[in-house]
Amino acid sequence: MLMTRPDFDTLYEALLNRDPSYDGRVFVCVASTGIFCRLTCPARKPKRENCTFHETVGECIDAGFRPCKRCKPTTPEASADPVVKSLIGALEKRPGYRWGEPDIVRMGLDPSTVRRAFKRHFGMTFLEMARQRRLQEGFSTLAEGGKVIDAQITAGFESPSAFREAFAKILGQAPGTFSDDPLLVADWVSSPLGPLIAVADKTQLHLLEFLDRRALPAEFRKLQTYAKGRIGFGRTGITDQIQEELDRFFAGKSGVFETRLALHGSTFTRDVWRELLKIPAGDTRSYSDLASDLGRPTAVRAVARANGANQIAIVVPCHRVLGADGSLTGYGGGLWRKQRLIELERSYAAANPAPWSAQQICQDF
Template sequence: MTRPSFDTLYQALLARDASYDGRMFVCVSSTGIFCRLTCPARKPRVENCSFHETVAECIEAGFRPCKRCRPTTPEASADPVVKPLIEALEKRPGYRWGEPDLVRMGFEPSTVRRAFKRHFGMTFLEMARQRRLQEGFSALAGGGKVIEAQITAGFESPSAFREAFAKILGQPPGAFSTQPLLFADWVASPLGPMIAVTDNTQLHLLEFLDRKAFPAEFRKLQTFAKGRIGFGRTEVTDQIQAELDRFFAGQGGTFETKLALHGTAFTRDVWRELLRIPAGDIRSYTDVAKALGRPEAVRAVARANGANQIAVVIPCHRVMGADGSLTGYGGGLWRKQRLIEIEQGYRSKG
């Protein structure tokens, strides 16, 4: 299927066009939910929508399935392995599912694994883990206590919950401030869930959760804030979510969110130079060094590029090796390739 335009898909959503059922899904940033286009729920505002072709893309972007239209069910409803497990997951999203549970329900774990990979692009246990982490983080961001988030996320012991949480953010949930200067919250994207850290006027950090350097970046920001990073969402968080949605939907390649740049003077100069690269254009590290009037500083430019803490918005993905190779990207070369492809679309539109 040739992917329809965003406007076409949004009109299909408004019309509840059944021809897209099982082929496209809508993710709603204001609710964190994804739905079939035929969902009977009230239709979301256009700026809160993004569209994806698979359930796996929606879940990996940090969205939870709608309980009204049950988008995880239609494409696999005829599969006797998938349907009962999806229903069980919907009833217990915070439960810590394991292979013994599958055996007790009469399923062979390897059969379940193959069936879910075929239908959703991820295993049942991977899907269940994503749901648990989303439930726990949402509880914390909504003002819940750590013990409430632990229970919501399905962790039997506080230590296990802290360990899992620390693996993501580099510190246990109890270390977050109850009187924060900066606020951390989950931000959805088609390339995977992200964490945004904002204050009431600026974006301080935007990073993919699975980036290896993320915990270290978060600790540096925690030092800057003197330990006063807490959970929560600001108008800046909503703004960057809306701008990311537009970007990935092909509606706009620029960002207006005000940025807080943390780094040395040279590092900040490199990031500002990156911001001058138009969407769809590519530069080499040598090009950036020359533009700064420091042609000898190619390696320093590469280090500053790699130290970027505001992914996608500060476009370090637009810098390649001198031979045109993708070279390193902290978020993964597959993401770099996808971002370049998206921006080439903007360039072709002029």
């Protein structure tokens, strides 16, 4: 359970009020129509006696209900929000543009409404997302062999110092300090939950982290120590492979990740990560469960620390670990992402369980 299930009266009241706090967490099945909806669906509200509530899309389908064509409960929540959809489309058309509130107003949208919608769906505002997108464009220029000044211009930064500062805030070092003769190369990969930084060599993936993760600079420094300062910009076949596998994952086509992983950590930490890889998509464990599975039932705190030290997001599924009471807790990528990942995996695993088992090859360091 990701939350304590409210009683029927509370959920029906949320349905009547179109309460957005339940979006993607609870769905209503309507016996009189045979369809299921989000609680925020704009359709006319059903009678109490015709309603039942379920926590996942899979449960609704198993109960014999069809998805509503108005609120589209089987699509990612943000895709069904017209405000979000229009701005994401505009951002993709002009990724290097310096977006501001006047641009939002010119599109006929209210900045405060936009701010709330993006915070709810993505844990960040649209303007923060647009700034990240500009930095991605600069990163891509560097990965393709471009100069720092070219990357700065592509990213829409007027000042070289502002570009260096923004870049260093993400990775802990300015772009000019990266190696021209690298052992490992860094580039970004995309996902519906935000961009990730991938660091790889020709055979293994060493790091995969969300761009806004606070621990990313510290993780990057540790990897620099391992590589003796020789991390540069670029992509390898491993980078392309993980992008393809992430695309299939988020499209609900496969939960199998076959990219070879390099695990950098202590023996105990690596043991915890391997145990995480055994958790099937759609399932969850508690920290105490993991400790018991490792034969270390008293090492719950150490297991939690190792879980938090994971530096290969999504693939090593630390998001599948919950608190002892079933609550969301302790995810460096943001609890909103953890919620989305678990919901995504549960809905897809219920509909098509076969392709959702992990299959990674790991190398220890």
